Amino acid sequence: MAQIELTELQKVSGGFDPRSGNWVHRGLDLSKPTELTPAEAEAFIGHYGTQFGTKMGGLDWWIDQNPEVLKRYRLYCSLTLRVEPAVMGGGTLAFYMLMGYVKGTRYVMHSFLNDGLSKAQALEMIAIAFVHAGPRGMETIAEAMQDLDFPETPATPARFPAGWAPDLDAFRSGLDFSTVDLTPDEKSKLYDWYLRTIGEIPPYVRFMAQHRPSLIKTHRARFENMLYHLPKQCWPTAMLYYHVMSRVAEGIRENVLLCKAWGVSKSDTLDVIGNALVYGQMEGATMVQNEAGDIFDGWAE
Structure with a gap:
């Protein structure tokens, strides 16, 4: 045969x-x-x-x-499970952590273990989720992680789509994180990073740079110093997943643009959205259309 x-x-x-x-x-x-x-x-x-x-x-x-x-x-x-297993779950993890869903948080982490994430990679997945889940979510993690250990070096490493790889330099904007003050020159560098990377500056970046510059700078300090072991593409896919799942429209466009800029395929990006619609449902797709429909319309595979 x-x-x-x-x-x-x-x-x-x-x-x-x-x-x-x-x-x-x-x-x-x-x-x-x-x-x-x-x-x-x-x-x-x-x-x-x-x-x-x-x-x-x-x-x-x-x-x-x-x-x-x-x-x-x-x-x-x-029908949404086409992408590699290790890609899925980052957004679910934040959602479950924030909801206090201990069992769900544990099974997502257990699935990461089965998928071959190393301990360092798994901790970075938690760090991504921590951005939205906060202290409440970390209480969920502390309970869910009891007796669940990740190997330093898995026997079978996690699979990621072709072209996915760690790239810390891609996150770097040139800000000096030894101080919390955002200088005019650093503001220009920050704006340039967004224009260079995704072609536009998200509204929250302009607002915070103008009115609370220390907060956008300390946010960037987390963003630029988090993924040493995971592929850079894990950030926008996890964030996109979370925003669709939790129906937060404002986070969709930036992360679709980051997916496109950092080599996530159109199909994989749509599958991340589709999987997130398990909770976001069809109404969530209206947000995607409103926020990023034009990106997908002009996106050739």
Whole structure:
């Protein structure tokens, strides 16, 4: 039998690809939404125990109550999972941390472990999430991380899309972080970084540089000194994911532009958005259209 080349979707989802005739995902045959066999139910429950380290009682509840709802939900979710596993989850982590969802935070971290993130990379994922999750989110992490250790050097390192790599220099704007004061020259350098990188200056940057310059500078100090081990592309994809998921329109445009500028493909960027719509839902896509529709319209693969 001739070997069939896997699509990108199949590579990261166990062969699942409805267009190629394979409708089985996480143990469920999604081509038969009104039917559920005992073997499917067992496989579905077992999948979450393996990948996430815990059963998903809320999803399992539908197995007994109305499996059609569960299957149609999983088909909707599964069609967004084309990008490499390690790309997904950064925005979810911040969302779950902020909500105090300990179990969800733990299974995201457990999934990172399965995906091959090193301890240094995992800590940087938490650092990205900490930007929005704050102290409340870190309380969630402190509880969720109990007895969950990340290896310094995983046996199988995490996969990232082609071209993704650490690049701390890409973040650097030339600001002097030995002082919190933003000089006129540094303000010019900051504006130049945005114009050079994404082609425009976000409104919050102009506002803060004018009225609270020390805050934009200390924000940049975090931004420019965070990702030593993760690919630079993890920042805009995680931020875009979080903003769509939490329906914060103002964070969408900048991070779509950063994705494009830093080599995230159009397809991967759209898949990040699609996955975030599991919580943001279709209404969230209206925000994306309003904030960044013009970017996607003019974006060739």
